[in-house]
Amino acid sequence: GQQVMQIPQYQHVQEGEDFTTYCNSSTTLSNIQWYKQRPGGHPVFLIQLVKSGEVKKQKRLTFQFGEAKKNSSLHITATQTTDVGTYFCSPGGSGNTGKLIFGQGTTLQVKP
């Protein structure tokens, strides 16, 4: 099945600094989803990327899907304390039975 590696596992930043998490696959993906889980909360869908080289923005969040559709990134500009949580990528791949699996996640801590 599809497996992805997420890096880094943890990131501590000062409020106002930027943050990026990467999701890498050894195989081509049909699409990729990103989720955020706040401490004590449940995963919440952020976005889905489908097209090669696609870039989508949500306010301070920028999502990219690589040209080869093997990697993706989430970049947060000028982090705020509300950005704290764990960010997960979820790959969709050819031949996937439809199950949703998740990368290991990147846990972001923001110091005020």
Place this chain on the structure above:
Amino acid sequence: EAGVTQFPSHSVIEKGQTVTLRCDPISGHDNLYWYRRVMGKEIKFLLHFVKESKQDESGMPNNRFLAERTGGTYSTLKVQPAELEDSGVYFCASSATRGTEAFFGQGTRLTVV
């Protein structure tokens, strides 16, 4: 419209006891998933239902875990007998179609003592 609901929100049981978790997906969602997250680590896939059928149960750790989705509506996940390593937060999620946005429940925090 109600989201995905899970019951109970918390459960503390002794090793060897049985616990049943319930998940009510969003109405009309054929796809239902169970996951477990332990100590802030990865979200581990357990199984995937499409309607009442088990599409993929490759993540079920062992035969102490039994999931059902009778009638293709709500689902239950039974752990019998529970072991200490079963502790964690069990999440249920549903989606309308394969590969689309999944909506998660609030989770059931299971503690086995």
